[in-house]
Amino acid sequence: MTATTRPQVQKLAALTGHRDCVYALAGHPQEATFYSAGADGLVVAWSVDEPEQDGQLMARVENSVYALHYEPARQQLIIGHNYQGVQVIGLEDKALLHATALPPAPIFDFAYSAARERLYVALGDGTLAVLRTTDFAVLRLLRLSDKSLRCLSLHEARNELAVGSSDHRLRILDADTLAVKHTLTDATNSVFTAAFHPTGNLLYSAGRDAHLRVYDAANGYREAFTVVAHLFAINHLTFSPDGQLLATCSMDKSIKLWDAASGRLLRVVDRARHAGHGTSVNRLFWSGRQNRLVSCSDDRSLAIWQVSTE
Numbered sequence: 001m002t003a004t005t006r007p008q009v010q011k012l013a014a015l016t017g018h019r020d021c022v023y024a025l026a027g028h029p030q031e032a033t034f035y036s037a038g039a040d041g042l043v044v045a046w047s048v049d050e051p052e053q054d055g056q057l058m059a060r061v062e063n064s065v066y067a068l069h070y071e072p073a074r075q076q077l078i079i080g081h082n083y084q085g086v087q088v089i090g091l092e093d094k095a096l097l098h099a100t101a102l103p104p105a106p107i108f109d110f111a112y113s114a115a116r117e118r119l120y121v122a123l124g125d126g127t128l129a130v131l132r133t134t135d136f137a138v139l140r141l142l143r144l145s146d147k148s149l150r151c152l153s154l155h156e157a158r159n160e161l162a163v164g165s166s167d168h169r170l171r172i173l174d175a176d177t178l179a180v181k182h183t184l185t186d187a188t189n190s191v192f193t194a195a196f197h198p199t200g201n202l203l204y205s206a207g208r209d210a211h212l213r214v215y216d217a218a219n220g221y222r223e224a225f226t227v228v229a230h231l232f233a234i235n236h237l238t239f240s241p242d243g244q245l246l247a248t249c250s251m252d253k254s255i256k257l258w259d260a261a262s263g264r265l266l267r268v269v270d271r272a273r274h275a276g277h278g279t280s281v282n283r284l285f286w287s288g289r290q291n292r293l294v295s296c297s298d299d300r301s302l303a304i305w306q307v308s309t310e
Contacts, residue, residue, distance in 0.1 A: 013051035080107030164191030241288030
């Protein structure tokens, strides 16, 4: 799982059309189309294969969108409409299929379980909502914190859900009962992003304290290693499709590529070296079709990056 060579990164395109900060990205690594949303309430479809194409408007909502999930098996786009709840769009005809009211708060993240037919929703009032994905009815509302729940990651095989929050905690829940199994308190500020490695038992997390922390889930979530990764808050992390590389993005306007196994820094992508974003980089999506990384930013744009590891 070790990346032995430094990846090369080339900017292919800047995608414009959003009228305000872009916060959310969603897609499937093997499909050409991916989706973006943000403060302008616009949900837009783009092509990672043909970045010169204009975006296609899929939906328009009243408030900001921080959370977006694409479900390929059902051809559905799930939108976290802040203060309004969850809305589900059918992609074939852009029709609204479901609208589920939730406590009036920001919606920061989703975790989707096809096996359980569950959608987990992280809310800004500290509530974890669980919806049934056949009809998006609310199954449970669980108040986990008096601060915002900011990120979710599901490990299907371990039956565990990681929940990061603004109370500086990373909680590991039983995905079925929602009982708290572990509470990790190493972060010194809000936990904005967390993800289980796609092929292993490591859990990666980061947030406002700019540290990347890696935990060994198979060993009681003992901390495997920590890296001071950015100058300012880390907004999101994601893995390359083969799991060898880790990408982080930050309020410091940069994207960094790491060897996922060791935490070794391999490449810095920023404005000076790669004509990167001019403001905070908020979210990443890594496509496996041509190993292209997509980023979005407060500067109202998206960028598509060609990553070459040869």
